[in-house]
Amino acid sequence: AQKVTQAQTEISVVEKEDVTLDCVYETRDTTYYLFWYKQPPSGELVFLIRRNSFDEQNEISGRYSWNFQKSTSSFNFTITASQVVDSAVYFCALSLAGYQLIWGAGTKLIIKP
Amino acid sequence: DADVTQTPRNRITKTGKRIMLECSQTKGHDRMYWYRQDPGLGLRLIYYSFDVKDINKGEISDGYSVSRQAQAKFSLSLESAIPNQTALYFCATSEQESSYNEQFFGPGTRLTVL
Numbered sequence: 724a725q726k727v728t729q730a731q732t733e734i735s736v737v738e739k740e741d742v743t744l745d746c747v748y749e750t751r752d753t754t755y756y757l758f759w760y761k762q763p764p765s766g767e768l769v770f771l772i773r774r775n776s777f778d779e780q781n782e783i784s785g786r787y788s789w790n791f792q793k794s795t796s797s798f799n800f801t802i803t804a805s806q807v808v809d810s811a812v813y814f815c816a817l818s819l820a821g822y823q824l825i826w827g828a829g830t831k832l833i834i835k836p
Numbered sequence: 837d838a839d840v841t842q843t844p845r846n847r848i849t850k851t852g853k854r855i856m857l858e859c860s861q862t863k864g865h866d867r868m869y870w871y872r873q874d875p876g877l878g879l880r881l882i883y884y885s886f887d888v889k890d891i892n893k894g895e896i897s898d899g900y901s902v903s904r905q906a907q908a909k910f911s912l913s914l915e916s917a918i919p920n921q922t923a924l925y926f927c928a929t930s931e932q933e934s935s936y937n938e939q940f941f942g943p944g945t946r947l948t949v950l
Contacts, residue, residue, distance in 0.1 A: 727878075773938055824879075826879045826880075828876055828877055828878045829876075
């Protein structure tokens with residue numbers, strides 16, 4: 724079965740703290756892609772990153788970093804020195820061959836000033 | 837201008853009414869999708885279309901229908917709206933030949949059925 728689990732429903736931290744959002748996926752496919760999207764309070768979906776199943780290199784983009792580990796089927800997202808503007812719901816998604824995007828339930832991140 | 841647009845952005849309607857949500861895209865993508873978002877459930881696929889003559893049911897198609905009028909337009913209809921169809925609806929597009937299926941989303945339509 725294909726599945727994406729974001730076990731953290733809501734996380735609340737104080738500004739400038741580091742925070743990690745967990746994503747665990749299940750698939751038997753050997754070729755797949757993983758995504759993270761951000762949904763700010765305004766509601767739109769903002770693409771953050773795409774990673775394919777053959778590339779386990781970690782990625783860093785400014786304060787954002789992603790750790791992909793096939794051994795644990797995880798694709799975790801870390802925000803360093805969080806800011807109030809990072810407050811949003813974050814979704815992890817799994818793309819299989821063809822068309823289907825399988826979404827996690829999302830993690831609501833609250834950054835307190 | 838936005839690549840994927842949705843109209844209306846907000847709609848309040850009554851039970852039993854017929855509602856149409858429209859999606860237009862200027863990305864030139866062949867594939868279009870309609871999703872529904874409920875709190876705590878992520879996005880769920882309602883219908884998708886790979887081409888103008890191609891319509892496919894997704895995970896939760898009951899109570900919905902779609903029309904692909906042109907490559908750039910994909911409409912979602914609720915024939916007789918019910919309160920549990922209150923949700924945020926997203927349209928998305930992707931390239932036909934994209935192996936990774938990155939999807940590009942519209943701004944969403946917030947639908948309330950009273």
